[in-house]
Amino acid sequence: MRLEYFQMIDKVLELDLEARTLRTANTVPDESPIFEGHFPGHPLLPGVLLFEIMAQTSGMLALRLHNYDRMAFLASVDKGKLRTFVTPGQVIEVFSRLEHDGSGYARLKAEGRVEGKLVCNADITLKTMPFPAPELRGYLLSTAKRIGMPMGDAPAAGEGACQESLTHV
Amino acid sequence: MSTTFETVANIIAETCDIPRENITPESHAIDDLGIDSLDFLDIAFAIDKAFGIKLPLESWTQEVNEGKATTEQYFVLKNLVARIDELIAAKSA
Numbered sequence: 001m002r003l004e005y006f007q008m009i010d011k012v013l014e015l016d017l018e019a020r021t022l023r024t025a026n027t028v029p030d031e032s033p034i035f036e037g038h039f040p041g042h043p044l045l046p047g048v049l050l051f052e053i054m055a056q057t058s059g060m061l062a063l064r065l066h067n068y069d070r071m072a073f074l075a076s077v078d079k080g081k082l083r084t085f086v087t088p089g090q091v092i093e094v095f096s097r098l099e100h101d102g103s104g105y106a107r108l109k110a111e112g113r114v115e116g117k118l119v120c121n122a123d124i125t126l127k128t129m130p131f132p133a134p135e136l137r138g139y140l141l142s143t144a145k146r147i148g149m150p151m152g153d154a155p156a157a158g159e160g161a162c163q164e165s166l167t168h169v
Numbered sequence: 170m171s172t173t174f175e176t177v178a179n180i181i182a183e184t185c186d187i188p189r190e191n192i193t194p195e196s197h198a199i200d201d202l203g204i205d206s207l208d209f210l211d212i213a214f215a216i217d218k219a220f221g222i223k224l225p226l227e228s229w230t231q232e233v234n235e236g237k238a239t240t241e242q243y244f245v246l247k248n249l250v251a252r253i254d255e256l257i258a259a260k261s262a
Contacts, residue, residue: 075207075210076207076210076211100214100217100218101223102210102213102214102217102223102224102226103213103223103224103225103226103227103228104210104226104227104230105210105213105214105226107214125210125211125214127210
């Protein structure tokens with residue numbers, strides 16, 4: 001994770017297109033300026049970032065399922081639970097499942113576990129829409145590559161204009 | 170009114186915490202009931218699940234924004250229910 005850049009996902013562990021699920025691994029850094037304030041002498045990953053990890057995993061799943069022709073923005077977090085502290089150095093495995101792909105929105109269920117223990121879960125609603133800027137699409141494709149998202153034969157990376165816009169993240 | 174309306178009205182009442190008696194077939198979801206776009210996503214999700222359909226919210230919004238339709242056509246509940254019934258019929262056809 002690079003918390004200061006909101007790069008929450010380290011790598012993809014498993015993508016199941018048929019079941020519409022994604023599992024990611026995300027290591028909390030040992031050091032970050034965030035821990036200087038949250039909290040002195042008792043560093044904890046802020047709960048809002050646990051929601052962000054679940055939202056980003058859900059978003060990357062939604063993007064992959066839409067073959068990167070639509071962006072997904074976080075719209076709401078329902079039934080959010082922060083069940084225990086997450087500390088520097090721990091690895092959070094996040095699992096997200098697309099529950100419903102609606103018109104202009106997607107609803108997913110997500111959860112995070114540390115060493116098998118449930119640490120957070122939520123129902124995530126994403127607003128989906130055409131990419132508002134080509135560089136954003138390029139950034140997301142680059143992120144997908146960085147985290148090892150299986151692209152199969154569906155990725156938009158084959159489309160010249162977008163491939164050219166890829167930047168290393 | 171149809172059972173479709175009862176289901177939709179109950180969904181709106183529960184999702185938006187609106188008294189059920191305030192929701193009528195003539196109610197405009199936005200103007201009368203004060204439902205915003207985010208709350209309507211929750212309603213759409215519940216409707217999609219309840220009826221096994223996919224409300225075409227994006228195309229409706231686009232039509233309204235382009236002046237090709239009015240919000241009344243899609244968001245007055247009796248009209249919304251009629252659209253839902255059409256989608257249900259199309260699904261089983």
